[in-house]
Amino acid sequence: MLASTNIVSFPRQGIFLREQSLGHMQPPDFLHRDAETALCEHFVAAGALCSLSTNSEQILDAARSAFLAASSESVPVDFRLRFWVDSTDASRPPWPKPYVRGLDNLVFIGLDARSSMLADLRTRRVIGRISPGLAADSQYWRTIIFPILLSVVAGSIGLVELHASCVASGQEGLVLVGPSRSGKSTLAMALMESGFRLLSDDRTFLSIKDGQLRAFGLSRPLKLREDAASWFEELCDREPTDLQGGENVFYCEPKHRSRSEALLPCEPRGVVFLEREERSVVRLTPMDPGEAQRRMEADVMAETSDVMAAQQRALDALLALPCWRLQYAGGRPQEIAERILNSFYGKTRTLLGA
Amino acid sequence: MQAVAEKTGVAARCATPFAIKPESGRLGDAARPESRQDLLRRFTATPHVANVRVMDRTIRVESSRPQIVEKAREFFVRHEGPPAATPDFVWRIVGEANCRSGAIDIQLAAFSDPGIRYGNMGQRSFLAVDIEARKAVAFVDERAVESEPEFNCRSLFDTLFCMCAGSLGLMSLSAACVGGGPKGVLVFGSPNSGKTTTSYLAARQGLEFHSDQVAFVEMPEGKVRVWGDLLPAIFRPESLQFLPELRSSAREFSYPDLRVHYLSKRAFQAVRAHPVGPVCCVFLDRQSGESRMAPVSPAEFKRRVTENVLFLEDQRFDSQSAAVLQALSALPAYELTYRDPEMAATLLCDLLGDKAR
Numbered sequence: 001m002l003a004s005t006n007i008v009s010f011p012r013q014g015i016f017l018r019e020q021s022l023g024h025m026q027p028p029d030f031l032h033r034d035a036e037t038a039l040c041e042h043f044v045a046a047g048a049l050c051s052l053s054t055n056s057e058q059i060l061d062a063a064r065s066a067f068l069a070a071s072s073e074s075v076p077v078d079f080r081l082r083f084w085v086d087s088t089d090a091s092r093p094p095w096p097k098p099y100v101r102g103l104d105n106l107v108f109i110g111l112d113a114r115s116s117m118l119a120d121l122r123t124r125r126v127i128g129r130i131s132p133g134l135a136a137d138s139q140y141w142r143t144i145i146f147p148i149l150l151s152v153v154a155g156s157i158g159l160v161e162l163h164a165s166c167v168a169s170g171q172e173g174l175v176l177v178g179p180s181r182s183g184k185s186t187l188a189m190a191l192m193e194s195g196f197r198l199l200s201d202d203r204t205f206l207s208i209k210d211g212q213l214r215a216f217g218l219s220r221p222l223k224l225r226e227d228a229a230s231w232f233e234e235l236c237d238r239e240p241t242d243l244q245g246g247e248n249v250f251y252c253e254p255k256h257r258s259r260s261e262a263l264l265p266c267e268p269r270g271v272v273f274l275e276r277e278e279r280s281v282v283r284l285t286p287m288d289p290g291e292a293q294r295r296m297e298a299d300v301m302a303e304t305s306d307v308m309a310a311q312q313r314a315l316d317a318l319l320a321l322p323c324w325r326l327q328y329a330g331g332r333p334q335e336i337a338e339r340i341l342n343s344f345y346g347k348t349r350t351l352l353g354a
Numbered sequence: 355m356q357a358v359a360e361k362t363g364v365a366a367r368c369a370t371p372f373a374i375k376p377e378s379g380r381l382g383d384a385a386r387p388e389s390r391q392d393l394l395r396r397f398t399a400t401p402h403v404a405n406v407r408v409m410d411r412t413i414r415v416e417s418s419r420p421q422i423v424e425k426a427r428e429f430f431v432r433h434e435g436p437p438a439a440t441p442d443f444v445w446r447i448v449g450e451a452n453c454r455s456g457a458i459d460i461q462l463a464a465f466s467d468p469g470i471r472y473g474n475m476g477q478r479s480f481l482a483v484d485i486e487a488r489k490a491v492a493f494v495d496e497r498a499v500e501s502e503p504e505f506n507c508r509s510l511f512d513t514l515f516c517m518c519a520g521s522l523g524l525m526s527l528s529a530a531c532v533g534g535g536p537k538g539v540l541v542f543g544s545p546n547s548g549k550t551t552t553s554y555l556a557a558r559q560g561l562e563f564h565s566d567q568v569a570f571v572e573m574p575e576g577k578v579r580v581w582g583d584l585l586p587a588i589f590r591p592e593s594l595q596f597l598p599e600l601r602s603s604a605r606e607f608s609y610p611d612l613r614v615h616y617l618s619k620r621a622f623q624a625v626r627a628h629p630v631g632p633v634c635c636v637f638l639d640r641q642s643g644e645s646r647m648a649p650v651s652p653a654e655f656k657r658r659v660t661e662n663v664l665f666l667e668d669q670r671f672d673s674q675s676a677a678v679l680q681a682l683s684a685l686p687a688y689e690l691t692y693r694d695p696e697m698a699a700t701l702l703c704d705l706l707g708d709k710a711r
Contacts, residue, residue, distance in 0.1 A: 030665035031466035031517075082467060089463075099478045102394040103446050103491035106470070106484060110477035114463055118472040118482050129465035152394070294389070302390040302397055 032129065035084040043067035046150055046205040046216035047265055048078035048157045056085040059130070062141035066219050068263050078157045080125040081149070089114040089131035095140060098148055107152050111145065119149070121156040143220055143251075147203055150218065155303040159205045159216075160311045160318075163299050166204040166215050166266065167196035173215050173266030174340075175204060175318070177299065178274030183333070186228040187274065187340075189252070190333035193232075194341060198222060198254040199266060206268075206314040213317035214265040221251040231333050270322045272340065277329040282336055284326050284343050292323040395493075400446045405437035406430050408515065409570060409581045409627070411522050414441035419449040419496065429511045429584065432620075432627040443518050444489045447510075449496040450478075462513065468668060471517055481510070483517050485668060490514055512584050516568070516664065520671040524570040524581070525678040526664035531564040531580050531630065532556045534706040538580055538630030540569055540682070541702065542662050543638035548695055550587050551597065552638060554617070555699035561706065563587070563622035564630065568664055571678045572629070578681040579629040586616040596695075634686040634705055635659070638698065641691050647701065650687040659683070 029035075037053040039060055044050075045067045052063050063081075091114045099110035105122040117128030126149055134140065154161040165176040165184040174191070176184045185201040192198055200217030207214055226248040229235040240248035254262060273287055273295060296315060303311065324343075328336055392398075400416035402423045407413075408430045415426040426445075427434075464473040472482035481492035494510055519526045530541040530549040543549045550566040557563035564582025571580050591613050594600050604615035637650060637658060650658070656679060667675065692698040 027661060027663035028665050031464050031471050031667075033466055033666045033668065035465070084465065086463075096477060100394055101448075101450075101480070101493045102396040103398060103400075103448065103493075104396060104489065105487070106472075106482045106489075106491050107394055107396065108472065108474065108480040108482060108493070110474060110480065113461075113474075113476045116463065116465075116472075116474045116477070116480070118465070118470060118480075120467075120470050120484065122484070122487065123469065125467065125470075127465060127467040127470065129463060297389040298391065300390055301394070302392040308390075 032084060032086075037082050037084050040072070042070040042072050042077065044070045044263075045146070046154075046159055046218065047207055047209065047214060048159065050079045050081055051077045052081040052083070054081075054083045054085070056083065056130070056132075056135045058135045058138065059083055059085070059141065062138040063146070065138060066142045066146045068260055078124065079153050081127075082125065083117070083128045083130050083135075085130045085132055085135045086114070087132055090133070091115065091131040092133045093137060093140070095134065095137070095144075098144065100148065100152065102152075109148060109152065117149070119152045121153065124153065124156050126153065147218055147220065150205065151203065151301070154205060155301065155307040155311060158310055159207050160300060160314045162204045162206065162296070163202070164204040165201050166199040166217055166268070167191045168199055168215075168266035169196050171267050173199065173268045175215060175268050175271045176274060177271060177295065181225075182274040182276055183228070183328075184274060185222055185224055186231065186333045187337060189222060189224060189228075189232060190337035191340070192254065193334060194337050197261060199262070199264075206318060208313050208317060213268055213314060215268050216265045217262070219262050221253050224250045224252060226250070228333075268318060268321060270324065271318060272324045272326050275325060275327045277327050280329050280331070282326075282328045282331050282339060284324055284339060287323040287325040289319060289323065293319050395448070398448050400448065405441060406433075407435045407437050408433045409522070409524065409572075409629070410435075411442040412438040412440075413518075414444045415447065416444065417447045417449065421496075422447050422449055422494075426511055432623070432625070434626075442488065442522055445492070445514055445518075446489070447492045447494060450493055451496050466668070468670070471668075473513065473517070481514055481517070483514075483521075485521050485670070488521060490518060515584060519570060520667045520674070523674065524572050525667075525671075525675050527569045527571060527659065528567070528662045528664050529569040530566045531569045531582055531632075532561040532702055532706075533564055533630040534561055534703075536628075536631055537633050537706055538562075538564060539702055539705050540580060540632050540635045541638060542635060542658065543640075546590070546640075547638040548640045548692075548698065549638060550589055551593050551695045552692075552698045552702065554587060554589075554597070554622075555695055556702040557619075557622035559699055559703050561622075561703055562624060562630075563619045566619075571682070573674075573677050573681060576681075578632060578678065578685075580632050581629050582619075582623075582627065586618045589615040589617060591615065632682070632685055634688065635682060636702065636705070637687070637689045639689060639691045640693070640695075642693055643691070645690075645692045645694065645697060647688050647690045650689050652683045652687075655687040656683050 040053045107119040109117040115130045115134045119126040165188040201222040205216040229250050241251045242249050402417045402420040404423045417423045462473045469485045474480040483490040530553040532553050566587040568583040569580050604617040
């Protein structure tokens with residue numbers, strides 16, 4: 001029984017490790033030094049080039065659906081992923097809430113008792129040992145695992161991650177910043193009805209490339225709570241697709257001309273800070289730059305000083321854009337979207353191709 | 355922080371070389387800006403510090419909790435000595451109340467890549483080692499450090515040490531070791547071959563009980579030296595049939611699929627841990643037939659010892675391991691086929707000479 005798995009119980013590790021080596025010329029590979037991860041492809045994730053090595057076609061498939069494919073000759077990469085699927089592990093969904101903790105450059109991601117990852121931000125790589133059940137859950141990789149991975153490595157590869165939605169018309173984008181339940185996804189959906197494309201409904205990545213501020217999203221479905229869905233005709237007759245935190249939610253796949261369109265970056269042209277109000281009001285006012293900076297800083301994850309210095313350029317570029325405060329309560333999101341279009345983009349309607 | 359140290363009695367020990375010194379401002383590689391959120395806890399302060407001496411190496415143990423540092427000091431107490439000015443490795447350990455992995459039978463799953471390695475105990479407790487940075491980090495359940503270190507907390511420190519051993523210039527072998535003064539015998543054998551029992555019986559005959567599970571081998575100045583392990587001896591339940599005294603001296607622990615008896619080796623060890631120079635290696639083979647001891651050829655010896663490496667190490671340690679194997683293969687080696695463990699123990703004593711007892 002002991003030799004059937006590579007899991008080691010702490011108190012009897014000496015016994016166990018020895019058991020493992022029975023009948024083999026080699027010592028036990030407790031650390032899986034020689035784990036086979038020969039399948040390798042390259043991708044572009046939030047503008048960063050990464051390689052993914054694995055022994056699982058299913059994980060590769062999940063990555064293909066989440067990122068843009070890149071040439072294998074494209075070296076050097078910005079970060080490396082290496083995931084080994086241990087066929088002896090037998091965990092099944094539902095998966096517990098991921099547990100993420102780190103110290104200094106090492107960040108651990110516990111996906112369940114048997115599936116986990118370690119990110120080394122110093123060498124910009126993430127390695128992991130995954131159960132077959134988790135490897136097969138491509139939707140979970142696309143909606144949960146890959147976004148977490150990118151959040152963890154973002155700073156080390158020169159990205160700033162904002163808790164924000166982002167929509168764009170052509171190359172020009174609008175960033176919607178706000179805490180959970182502030183209505184970012186609902187407003188993004190309403191703006192999509194007005195001709196915008198969705199880059200991101202929850203996490204937006206910023207970087208400076210060729211001196212230009214760029215925003216990236218991930219290929220994720222947009223999440224709407226049940227009450228918000230009632231505003232949208234296309235959702236009226238549908239049942240919620242998921243239960244999350246005790247709430248019914250819809251996952252909507254954004255309509256794009258092509259899959260790669262969803263992953264194309266945009267150049268942000270403005271920022272809207274969403275604030276839910278108690279009393280019925282819709283007010284869009286310019287935000288004081290100092291206040292915008294304070295809110296932005298509070299939204300970004302703590303990093304080492306060298307990473308923060310690199311991030312500051314992107315944050316400064318974003319804060320140099322027009323920043324607006326949207327205070328609202330109730331009201332049709334389409335009307336609020338129209339208000340934004342009129343007030344915020346009124347002078348540059350060509351921005352929307354209108 | 356100082357108040358916490360005083361309350362726990364830690365401050366009183368600050369004058370010793372192993373003092374746990376609350377240090378102000380240790381916040382990881384860089385201080386976290388107050389304006390940003392540390393969602394990943396990467397900037398958790400570990401102000402409680404002790405430079406712990408282990409096998410003539412110095413490990414700087416830092417923790418968010420003074421109890422964890424104190425447990426580390428207790429765990430390595432046999433190795434204490436003046437620490438080096440520059441630590442050989444840094445361990446940063448954070449105790450969390452909600453790791454939910456307090457059960458002693460929790461299992462460790464491990465994985466690695468060149469230069470980094472990690473293991474997790476359940477979903478919410480882990481340890482990770484950055485070999486190049488000579489640093490290990492861990493998040494553990496606070497409850498794991500509340501009871502006796504040898505029986506609960508030991509697993510964390512022992513596992514961390516095993517995962518750092520290569521970087522510390524040590525080769526970890528699955529072997530027992532008994533000694534007399536500065537000399538020792540390395541005892542190899544498959545599981546249930548009687549390493550623990552034979553070594554224990556040899557210790558009862560007067561030898562020092564350095565190890566029953568893992569031997570750490572080093573090559574300072576070209577000479578091979580062996581350090582014993584850090585754990586209690588582990589006996590299987592059937593050993594109690596012919597070692598009835600273990601019923602009172604050993605502690606029984608049950609796991610879902612295994613029952614074992616832990617015996618502290620302290621009664622059979624010098625107060626201070628010390629390395630031994632191995633005079634020979636013995637491969638145990640318990641059989642019902644006649645007892646005999648036969649020499650093992652150097653080629654066969656190398657093959658067998660390779661099988662007894664604790665686990666495959668990072669390839670960067672290959673030359674270090676090869677040097678140790680080369681040195682060990684120069685020693686006399688024997689296969690000891692035996693039926694009676696007492697007789698096997700006597701033979702181990704004989705190999706070390708009369709003075710050993």
